[in-house]
Amino acid sequence: MSADAHIDPRVLSAHVDGELGEGEKSRVGAHLETCPDCRRRADELAGVSGLVRQMPRMKAPDDLVTRLLSSRHRTWLWPVTGEPMRWVAAGVAAAAVVITLAGPILPPIDADLVRVSGMIRMDWSEPAPAPQATGDQSVRQIVSKDAPSRLAGSYRLAGAYEMEVEGKRAEQWVYTDGSSYLVVLRTKGAFRAPSGFQPAEWEGKRVWSGPHPGMWAWEGDGHSWLLLAEEPAVDPAAVVEPFPEGRPSLWSRLGSAWTRMADALWSLL
Amino acid sequence: MPGTFLWQVMVIRPVARLGGGPPGPAGGDGDGPERLEWAEVVQRYADVVYTMAYRLTADDEEARDLAQDVMLRLHRGLRRYRRGNFEGWLYRTTLNVFRDRLRKSKRRREEAWPEHAAGDGGPVAPDAPGAEVEEEVQRAEVQRVVQQALIQLPPTYREAVVLRDFEGRSYDEIARILEIPLGTVRSRIHRGREALRDLLEPYVGTSS
Numbered sequence: 001m002s003a004d005a006h007i008d009p010r011v012l013s014a015h016v017d018g019e020l021g022e023g024e025k026s027r028v029g030a031h032l033e034t035c036p037d038c039r040r041r042a043d044e045l046a047g048v049s050g051l052v053r054q055m056p057r058m059k060a061p062d063d064l065v066t067r068l069l070s071s072r073h074r075t076w077l078w079p080v081t082g083e084p085m086r087w088v089a090a091g092v093a094a095a096a097v098v099i100t101l102a103g104p105i106l107p108p109i110d111a112d113l114v115r116v117s118g119m120i121r122m123d124w125s126e127p128a129p130a131p132q133a134t135g136d137q138s139v140r141q142i143v144s145k146d147a148p149s150r151l152a153g154s155y156r157l158a159g160a161y162e163m164e165v166e167g168k169r170a171e172q173w174v175y176t177d178g179s180s181y182l183v184v185l186r187t188k189g190a191f192r193a194p195s196g197f198q199p200a201e202w203e204g205k206r207v208w209s210g211p212h213p214g215m216w217a218w219e220g221d222g223h224s225w226l227l228l229a230e231e232p233a234v235d236p237a238a239v240v241e242p243f244p245e246g247r248p249s250l251w252s253r254l255g256s257a258w259t260r261m262a263d264a265l266w267s268l269l
Numbered sequence: 270m271p272g273t274f275l276w277q278v279m280v281i282r283p284v285a286r287l288g289g290g291p292p293g294p295a296g297g298d299g300d301g302p303e304r305l306e307w308a309e310v311v312q313r314y315a316d317v318v319y320t321m322a323y324r325l326t327a328d329d330e331e332a333r334d335l336a337q338d339v340m341l342r343l344h345r346g347l348r349r350y351r352r353g354n355f356e357g358w359l360y361r362t363t364l365n366v367f368r369d370r371l372r373k374s375k376r377r378r379e380e381a382w383p384e385h386a387a388g389d390g391g392p393v394a395p396d397a398p399g400a401e402v403e404e405e406v407q408r409a410e411v412q413r414v415v416q417q418a419l420i421q422l423p424p425t426y427r428e429a430v431v432l433r434d435f436e437g438r439s440y441d442e443i444a445r446i447l448e449i450p451l452g453t454v455r456s457r458i459h460r461g462r463e464a465l466r467d468l469l470e471p472y473v474g475t476s477s
Contacts, residue, residue, distance in 0.1 A: 013459035017433065019440045047473040048462045051415050052434035060319035064333055068311045068340050 007031055007038050016046045191217050191224030307344060315340060318363055324431050325367050327420045338366045360436070360446045364428055371424055411472055418468040426461030433458050 007015075007028055014020050015028045032039050193199070197208040197217060208217040216227045318339050322332035342362050419427055432438045432446065443454045466473055 009463070010455045010459040013462055014440065014455050017440070017458075019455075044466050044473050045459075045462050048465045048469065049434045051411070051469060051472060052419070052430060052465070053437075055324065055412055055415060055435060057316065058320040058323055060315035060336060061329075061333060064319065064337060065311060065315050068315060068337065068344075069308060 005031060006035065009041065012038060012042050013045050016042055016049060185226040186223045188223055191219050193217070307347060310343060310347065311340065314343075314359060318359065321360075321363055321431065321436065322367070324416070324419060324435055325424075325427060327416050331370070335363070335366055335370060338370070339363045342366065354445075357442065357446055360432065360438070364447070367428070368424070414472065415465075415469065418465050421468060422461050422464050426457050426464060429454060429457035430461035430465065 011020065011024065011028060015025065015032075020028060032042060191208065193208050200207050200209045206218070218225050315336065319332055319336040322335040322339070323329070326332050326335065339359075339362050343359065419430070422430065428447065429443060432443045433440075438446070440451055440454045440458075443458075444451050447454070449457075
């Protein structure tokens with residue numbers, strides 16, 4: 001009789017953990033009184049559990065903690081055609097100049113705020129090939145008079161950069177709210193939509209949505225503009241206004257793919 | 270022209286702190302006192318994440334990388350964090366990263382997790398005197414064996430057992446963290462334990 005009524009082993013495990021309701025608990029308890037087999041099994045399970053439980057806590061390595069506390073790692077994108085990017089750092093400005101020009105919105109910035117630790121090429125039109133890092137370069141900061149510094153909410157201009165890509169000048173502004181970044185990139189001329197960009201519309205204005213949420217392109221002022229938002233679900237009201245004519249409600253559609261991609265890149269490092 | 274467009278991805282590492290000071294923006298975004306500071310999160314949870322990562326992987330380097338990934342995801346999400354179940358989020362993130370990395374490493378090389386790992390059972394006091402030395406050595410050996418057994422479990426069982434027996438989470442919590450029904454929690458924990466029992470047979474019997 002009692003042999004038929006052996007306890008379901010999963011229930012036995014839960015019993016060992018004290019995870020059964022009252023009814024089940026007393027039923028299992030009563031059975032264990034009379035069934036040495038189940039008792040032995042329960043003891044074994046408790047023994048296994050005990051072995052895992054006695055494993056010691058460990059301390060995170062100091063260098064890991066230090067790194068976590070002191071550095072912030074970020075990924076950003078540049079559009080480039082063809083060959084690996086050659087870049088030219090152009091111009092340097094002292095932090096004092098930055099502050100003077102931009103007034104109180106700007107945080108104090110060191111001249112060599114940013115160091116490029118790798119460049120990765122990726123082709124979005126196909127399943128992405130394994131990106132390769134191509135070494136270190138330093139990037140210098142510049143100040144650009146016409147930085148789109150109209151800001152709303154908590155994003156502040158954190159850096160302005162200038163570089164040459166394939167002989168073409170490009171400017172970049174980086175905004176941060178202390179934990180995430182927005183990057184606005186501008187080059188002269190029309191926007192040549194690469195694969196992965198879809199034409200879209202915003203209040204009658206022609207824009208392109210990029211292969212990732214948080215990535216938008218548009219034309220204006222004789223330039224093509226690219227916006228890359230790291231934070232998915234950026235509150236549109238808390239964002240810099242790179243659209244000369246207004247604020248895109250499209251941004252509310254920012255999703256999580258950008259974050260996922262940043263994570264993927266991250267893990268490559 | 271279309272088709273071969275390349276994105277140059279730059280990975281940029283700020284070497285000075287952006288903005289400095291507290292992240293309190295002028296407007297304030299109403300998170301109030303429930304907001305967690307990054308430094309506090311690191312101090313309080315880096316050990317937890319690292320230990321759990323180590324238990325799941327039995328490899329110091331892998332555990333470091335995993336812990337770093339997890340912490341940076343938390344960092345990124347902190348801004349959106351509202352008062353809530355922080356630890357649940359922490360565990361879920363840890364397991365997500367663990368799974369991602371597992372998938373990736375499987376793709377990269379078909380071999381299993383490294384069989385050898387230094388200092389498996391965690392820190393051992395090296396200068397324990399006299400007879401205690403032997404006891405200590407023995408304990409360390411058991412811990413090493415248990416750790417090795419853990420990583421031989423299929424990942425889903427491993428996660429459940431680590432959450433239950435190592436992290437001491439209740440079945441309800443585990444169900445929420447892993448987003449699985451309670452019955453599945455029961456069976457995963459149980460199967461994990463059965464597999465461990467087979468792997469650890471000589472050590473399990475000690476009490477009876």
